[in-house]
Amino acid sequence: DAGVIQSPRHEVTEMGQEVTLRCKPISGHDYLFWYRQTMMRGLELLIYFNNNVPIDDSGMPEDRFSAKMPNASFSTLKIQPSEPRDSAVYFCASRPVNTEAFFGQGTRLTVV
Amino acid sequence: EDQVTQSPEALRLQEGESSSLNCSYTVSGLRGLFWYRQDPGKGPEFLFTLYSAGEEKEKERLKATLTKKESFLHITAPKPEDSATYLCAVRGNQGGKLIFGQGTELSVKP
Numbered sequence: 001d002a003g004v005i006q007s008p009r010h011e012v013t014e015m016g017q018e019v020t021l022r023c024k025p026i027s028g029h030d031y032l033f034w035y036r037q038t039m040m041r042g043l044e045l046l047i048y049f050n051n052n053v054p055i056d057d058s059g060m061p062e063d064r065f066s067a068k069m070p071n072a073s074f075s076t077l078k079i080q081p082s083e084p085r086d087s088a089v090y091f092c093a094s095r096p097v098n099t100e101a102f103f104g105q106g107t108r109l110t111v112v
Numbered sequence: 113e114d115q116v117t118q119s120p121e122a123l124r125l126q127e128g129e130s131s132s133l134n135c136s137y138t139v140s141g142l143r144g145l146f147w148y149r150q151d152p153g154k155g156p157e158f159l160f161t162l163y164s165a166g167e168e169k170e171k172e173r174l175k176a177t178l179t180k181k182e183s184f185l186h187i188t189a190p191k192p193e194d195s196a197t198y199l200c201a202v203r204g205n206q207g208g209k210l211i212f213g214q215g216t217e218l219s220v221k222p
Contacts, residue, residue, distance in 0.1 A: 004155075031208050043156075043199065043212040056207055091155055093210075100146055101210055103155030 004104035006092050012110045018080040021107045023092030024073055033093040033101060034067055034077050043091070049075065082111045114139045114204045118213035125190055125220050133185040133198055133216045141205030145183050147176050148199040150215070156199055159185075190220045 005024040013019050025032050033048040047057040052069045060067070064083070069075040079086055089108050095101040117136045125131055137145065144163055148156035160169045162178040169176050173194065175186040185198055197217045201210040 033209070035212075042214040045209050045211065048207075048209050050208060056209060093155075098143075100144075100158045100161055102158065103148075105155050 004092055004094055004102055006090075006104035006107050008107060009105065010108045010110075012112065013082055015083055015111055016081045017111075018078065019082045019086075019109060019111075021077040021090050021092075021109070023075045023077070023104060025075070025092070025094030026102055027073065029094035029096050029102075031095045031097075031101070032069060032075050033095075034075070035091040035093065037089045037091060037106070046077070079109075082109075084111045087111050114202055114206070114211045116200055116202055116211055116213035118198075118200050118216050120216060121214065122217045123219070125187075125218070127191055127220055127222050128189045130186070130188045130190070132187070133218070135183040135185070135200030135213055136181060137183070137200070137202045137213075138181075139202045139204040139211075143203045143205055145178055146201045146203070146210065147183070147185055148201065150197045150199055159198075187218070190218075192220045192222050194218065195220045 007022045031050055034046040035043050037043045046059045047067045049069045067077045087110050089106045091103050091106045093101040093103045115138045119134045144161050146161050147159040150156045160176040165180045167178050173188050177184050197215045199215045201212040203210050
């Protein structure tokens with residue numbers, strides 16, 4: 001398996017624009033997580049899914065953020081409208097039941 | 113609320129100088145404590161899982177241990193290639209999420 005695949009790797013956008021980050025989890029994994037990493041706050045959990053169903057979205061900072069998992073092999077994290085303080089590295093991770101999580105390479109988002 | 117605190121924030125060692133990284137945690141019903149390594153520009157890479165106090169795991173120069181309140185990552189005779197940020201995370205019984213600490217940035221100089 002190629003591991004967790006995220007796209008794009010880098011995204012630069014202007015404030016107010018919509019941004020969509022994409023993730024393909026490892027096949028057969030039941031859980032999918034979206035994290036955000038900054039120097040100040042470290043790795044923060046935004047939302048996670050179990051069998052394509054959102055379980056906990058308490059980490060989503062505002063209504064500007066939304067996440068979907070339409071099927072077992074694809075998830076998106078959308079920010080609309082984007083703001084400079086959203087600049088961070090966004091990671092997607094997946095795992096089977098009761099084992100460790102595997103992370104993608106991340107998407108570095110810069111909002112100018 | 114589940115919480116993880118790592119110390120020190122940064123650690124500089126000379127090659128061959130052994131040391132330990134600390135991870136203190138509070139969690140409702142520990143389902144696993146995880147150590148990850150993260151290199152610049154990359155995603156975290158899994159190292160170890162510990163499930164119960166007294167458990168130990170080893171991999172090359174790394175050894176992870178666990179008590180009821182903290183975990184240590186011991187690095188024996190480190191090499192420059194061990195330089196990275198080491199992250200600790202816990203999973204409790206309140207769902208399947210992993211909560212991470214802030215990490216320890218390790219630098220090993222030749």
